[in-house]
Amino acid sequence: MLKAIYSGSIDYMQIMDENGTLDSGLVPKGLTDQMLVEMYKKMSFARALDAKTLSLQRQGRAVTYAPLVGEEAVQIGSASAMRQGDIFVPSFRQHGVYLTRGLPLEKFFIYWRGFEEGGAIPKEVNGLPVIVPVGTQVPHSAGIAYAQKYKKTGAAVIVYVGDGGTSEGDFYEAINFAGVFKLPLVVIIENNQWAISVPRSRQSAAETLAQKGIAAGIKCVQVDGNDVIAMYRATSDAINYSATGPTLIEAVTYRMSMHTTSDDPTKYRPDADVEAWKAKDPIARLMKYLVGKGLWTDSMESKMQDEQLKLIDEAVEKAEQFKPDPRSMFENVYSFMPETLKSEEDEAIAAGFWQG
Numbered sequence: 001m002l003k004a005i006y007s008g009s010i011d012y013m014q015i016m017d018e019n020g021t022l023d024s025g026l027v028p029k030g031l032t033d034q035m036l037v038e039m040y041k042k043m044s045f046a047r048a049l050d051a052k053t054l055s056l057q058r059q060g061r062a063v064t065y066a067p068l069v070g071e072e073a074v075q076i077g078s079a080s081a082m083r084q085g086d087i088f089v090p091s092f093r094q095h096g097v098y099l100t101r102g103l104p105l106e107k108f109f110i111y112w113r114g115f116e117e118g119g120a121i122p123k124e125v126n127g128l129p130v131i132v133p134v135g136t137q138v139p140h141s142a143g144i145a146y147a148q149k150y151k152k153t154g155a156a157v158i159v160y161v162g163d164g165g166t167s168e169g170d171f172y173e174a175i176n177f178a179g180v181f182k183l184p185l186v187v188i189i190e191n192n193q194w195a196i197s198v199p200r201s202r203q204s205a206a207e208t209l210a211q212k213g214i215a216a217g218i219k220c221v222q223v224d225g226n227d228v229i230a231m232y233r234a235t236s237d238a239i240n241y242s243a244t245g246p247t248l249i250e251a252v253t254y255r256m257s258m259h260t261t262s263d264d265p266t267k268y269r270p271d272a273d274v275e276a277w278k279a280k281d282p283i284a285r286l287m288k289y290l291v292g293k294g295l296w297t298d299s300m301e302s303k304m305q306d307e308q309l310k311l312i313d314e315a316v317e318k319a320e321q322f323k324p325d326p327r328s329m330f331e332n333v334y335s336f337m338p339e340t341l342k343s344e345e346d347e348a349i350a351a352g353f354w355q356g
C-alpha cells in the first residue's frame, strides 16, 4: 500500500498592500486608526534612531552596529501586539522592538557605546538583552516559555531569529521542544533575505522557511513582513493561541542596508535588488494609508520628526555623559564569580580601566 498520510500547506498573509490599500476583511478587530498612527510614529522613530546610531558609529562614538532599516514593520507590528506581561527575546537587530517596549533611549545608546550597563534591561520592558551568537536565543526562549507554562503565568514568549539563524541546530531543537511541550512560544523569523553575504536561497531548498514548523508539528504562517498590519495580526493571533501551543511566523522582509557597520553589501549584491524592495517600503505604505484617510499631514510629519530628533539628541547627550563601571564587564557572566574572573576584575579596577 502506498498512500499520502500528510500534506501540508502554508498560508501567506498580507493585509495592507504596497499602495496602502487594505484587505478590510482581514484587519483585526480592535485595531484603531489611532493605534496605526502610533505604529507609524514608532516605525519612523526606529528609522531615525537607526540613522543616528549609524552616524555615531562612523564618528567612533558607537561600536559595531546592525541597522534595522527596512525591517520596521516586522518589529513594530509584532511588538505592538505584545501584552504587558509577554516576554521578548531578540537577537541583535531588534532595536524597534526595544523602542516599542519602552526601553529608555539613553540605555540604548549606552549599550551601543559598548557598555554593559546599557544591556541591563529594566524589568517592565520584559525582554532580554541583545544576543549575538546566532540561533542561541531560540532554545533559551523555549526554556523561558516552558517556565511560563510551568508557573502558569499566562505570559507568551516572543523570540526573533534571522533567516540565517533557521539553519542552526538550535533553531530546530527549540521548535521541536516547543511543539512537544505545547509551549506558549511565538517564533518570528525575520527573513531579511541575507545572512551577511549568504542569500536566502543558500539557507534552505524549502520554498518557505515557515514550513519548517510543519516538521515540528506547530502552527506556521508566512507574512508580508513589510506590512505592519499583517505583522500585528499574525503576532496577536499567535499570542492568543499561545495557551494552546507555539506558532512559527516567517516575516518576509528585506535588509535595506549593510549587515553591520563592518560589512559592505555592494561587494556581493546588486543595487537593483535593493531598488526593487524600495517600492515595498513598510513606512511609505503605512503613510499612504494614513494620508489617504486624512489621518496624517505634512505638518504632522515635520512636527514628529523634530520631536523625535530632539529626544534622540537628548538621549545621546546623556549616554555620552555616562561613566561606566568596569565591574559591569565581570558581573552577571556567571551566577557566581569564579576566582580567575575575580582577579581579572581586581586588575581592571586597580588599573583604572576606562578612566584612562
Ligand SMILES: Cc1ncc(C[n+]2csc(CCOP(=O)(O)OP(=O)(O)O)c2C)c(N)n1
Pocket: 093, 132, 133, 134, 135, 161, 162, 163, 164, 165, 166, 190, 192, 194, 195, 196, 255, 259
Ligand atoms: C553562532 C554564530 N555563528 C556566526 C556568527 C557570525 N554572524 C553574526 S550575524 C550572522 C548572520 C545572521 O544572519 P541572520 O540569521 O539572517 O540574521 P540577520 O543578520 O540577517 O538579522 C553571522 C553568521 C555568530 N554571531 N554566531
Ligand SMILES: [Mg+2]
Pocket: 162, 163, 164, 190, 191, 192, 193, 194, 195, 196
Ligand atoms: Mg537575515
